[in-house]
Amino acid sequence: MCAQERAQAPVYYPRPSQTRLASQLSEEEQVRIAQRIGLIQHLPRGIFDPGSEPSDKKVKECVICMVDFEYGDPIRFLPCMHIYHVDCIDAWLMRSFTCPSCMEPVDAALLSTYESN
Template sequence: FFFLTESSSVGQEQVPVPVYHPTPSQTRLATQLTEEEQIRIAQRIGLIQHLPKGVYDPGRDGSEKKIRECVICMMDFVYGDPIRFLPCMHIYHLDCIDDWLMRSFTCPSCMEPVDAALLSSYETN
């Protein structure tokens, strides 16, 4: 979900501190987040976990329409790669899209909000 760039010492071990993006342009260590930002990030993680995931299988249909590349990392999908499906039907490598969605809750291909209805129902509860 996040880049591990900072570390702190616990005894003799170096323990990585997760880095989050409260907004797409901000980067902060988990230890520097406000309570409100922590809640928003926890809600976002929960929403991401509700998006369907699967395993890439090009199947028997070798049509040209078939998506063959993750537009985030630009790498071809390989049979068995873990993938996540967005409501707009675009697919991405699981790790690529989960990291993307922690920064921006829009599809990187069509810029559609990933699920505004689900997000608003979370925020009103």
């Protein structure tokens, strides 16, 4: 594989401490990553709007990138109600399926909502 192909190939994290190109993943790892991507896509998205309530102004920054939220930023909500920039949390969840703030497992909470419906 040439350097240009390596630069364009997506990198995945089959385990938190491992980084591999998509072409190097086993079939089992590919299935697991596809399932994770599917679960991430079911997490609700929104647009950051600080609102006028004093409690709404409590959340000021994405704890992953440490950048303040700005009006109109695309955000994703986790089942624990923490919010993050979509790009930040999606990349995080590909490595670890826990909330970076409270360490709650995201998949367990997400799957329990399907079971209760």
